[in-house]
Amino acid sequence: MAMRAILYFKVRDFFAEVERLRRPELGERPIVVGRSKGNTCVVVSASAEARSEGVSEGISIRHAQRLCPDAMIIESNPAVYREVFEQILQILARYSPLLEPHGDDAAFLDVTAVQHLFGSARQIATDAAARINGETGLDVLVGLAANKLVAEIVVAYALARAFCAEACVAGFRESLQRKTPRRRIQAPNLLEIPPGSEEKFLAPLPVEWLSGVGDKTARRLEKLGARTIGDLAQVPESLLVKQFGVLGSSLYRQARGIDYATVESAFPEEVVVIEHGFDDEIEEPAELEAYLAKMAESLSWQLKESGKAARTITLALVTNSGRELLSYTAKRPIASKVEIFGAAARLLRHLAREEARVISMRLKLSDLKLCEGVQLGFLDISERDRRLRLTLDSIRARFGEDSIRFAASMLLEGRRAVLARLSV
Numbered sequence: 001m002a003m004r005a006i007l008y009f010k011v012r013d014f015f016a017e018v019e020r021l022r023r024p025e026l027g028e029r030p031i032v033v034g035r036s037k038g039n040t041c042v043v044v045s046a047s048a049e050a051r052s053e054g055v056s057e058g059i060s061i062r063h064a065q066r067l068c069p070d071a072m073i074i075e076s077n078p079a080v081y082r083e084v085f086e087q088i089l090q091i092l093a094r095y096s097p098l099l100e101p102h103g104d105d106a107a108f109l110d111v112t113a114v115q116h117l118f119g120s121a122r123q124i125a126t127d128a129a130a131r132i133n134g135e136t137g138l139d140v141l142v143g144l145a146a147n148k149l150v151a152e153i154v155v156a157y158a159l160a161r162a163f164c165a166e167a168c169v170a171g172f173r174e175s176l177q178r179k180t181p182r183r184r185i186q187a188p189n190l191l192e193i194p195p196g197s198e199e200k201f202l203a204p205l206p207v208e209w210l211s212g213v214g215d216k217t218a219r220r221l222e223k224l225g226a227r228t229i230g231d232l233a234q235v236p237e238s239l240l241v242k243q244f245g246v247l248g249s250s251l252y253r254q255a256r257g258i259d260y261a262t263v264e265s266a267f268p269e270e271v272v273v274i275e276h277g278f279d280d281e282i283e284e285p286a287e288l289e290a291y292l293a294k295m296a297e298s299l300s301w302q303l304k305e306s307g308k309a310a311r312t313i314t315l316a317l318v319t320n321s322g323r324e325l326l327s328y329t330a331k332r333p334i335a336s337k338v339e340i341f342g343a344a345a346r347l348l349r350h351l352a353r354e355e356a357r358v359i360s361m362r363l364k365l366s367d368l369k370l371c372e373g374v375q376l377g378f379l380d381i382s383e384r385d386r387r388l389r390l391t392l393d394s395i396r397a398r399f400g401e402d403s404i405r406f407a408a409s410m411l412l413e414g415r416r417a418v419l420a421r422l423s424v
Helices: 014-022 059-067 076-094 121-136 148-161 170-178 198-202 217-225 229-233 236-244 244-255 285-306 337-351 384-400 412-423
Strands: 006-011 033-036 040-046 072-075 099-102 106-110 141-144 190-192 274-280 310-317 323-334 358-370
Touching: 006 076, 006 121, 006 148, 014 033, 014 040, 014 076, 033 059, 033 274, 040 059, 059 072, 076 099, 076 106, 076 121, 106 148, 121 141, 121 190, 141 148, 148 190, 148 198, 198 229, 198 244, 217 236, 236 244, 274 285, 285 310, 285 337, 285 358, 310 337, 323 337, 323 358
Parallel strands: 033 072, 141 190
Antiparallel strands: 006 106, 006 141, 033 040, 099 106, 274 358, 310 323, 310 358
């Protein structure tokens, strides 16, 4: 199994930098973005110039003004930030459908399966970051690791180090609480943790950096002698489970840089799909085509009800020797049962192996488009063909989907019986 390649993109000082782009006259002036919260107004974003003076999210605007008197205070514009963030997501979606937003200014991208298309994970990260900068003007940090946990933490680590010169990032947490000015240093745009080095990277970091560890849990871990993630990795799993239940097992894995969480797609693919499992394994191609014809009819009916056509057809077979999968992308969207069955039958002929016995068959239509505006083929513009389709559709609508079927969709026994009668 290929090692996963997870990218974590985070926009630097997102809200503040969007405001700077909207107001070029601000130049390099410190920017603080505030939002009303009850009777007070708190900081939700601050530019690097303001952060270097000690401004951070969550403090009051009054406190921010005392720390950085020259700062430009701007009221938050959520609709504007949302629009820019959606633009960033659209850029990332060009590389992989496995794209998961994380908060208002970050996103995970799983590029494990697309490196043969766009280059290595490092190349994708660099190219995507450059496109985001070129199309939005914003700067992003990218973490590259074998899982989501480490990809996110390495970016947080870089942002912490950008305002804290000490090697131990625990000092960064303390300086945040003191709200004292910190010297800003430049963080690299791409940060990579090679597979196998996750535990070593995490070891010196404080346990608060792990998911599920707040102040209360951190104090309880400190009583077990675990202040850093490296300390936590030495605590037996049984003891952690006894103290924290399910969270204990999670902490045990996280301390070793293990994370099985998948990247959940922000733009789930719209598909229509049908699957058929066989009681008895089938190896005769003609019998498989009979089932395939019926499946094509069913999918065609579903497309008609949704008013859409499909560009991509994927056929998956589970055989006694494993799983086979093949896709076909048509030159134009198709929706009729004849076209779907024709494409699926060609895929079946490519996938069929001698002596392979099929256990189940799955047919999926994806890359769906609205039929409106779809260019039709030569046969489709025939008035006779159009009237025939309308008649067949009306019959099926009135008497059910099985009232009119492909001859090929009849099971072999039924077809043989018909042929036997005709030969008498």
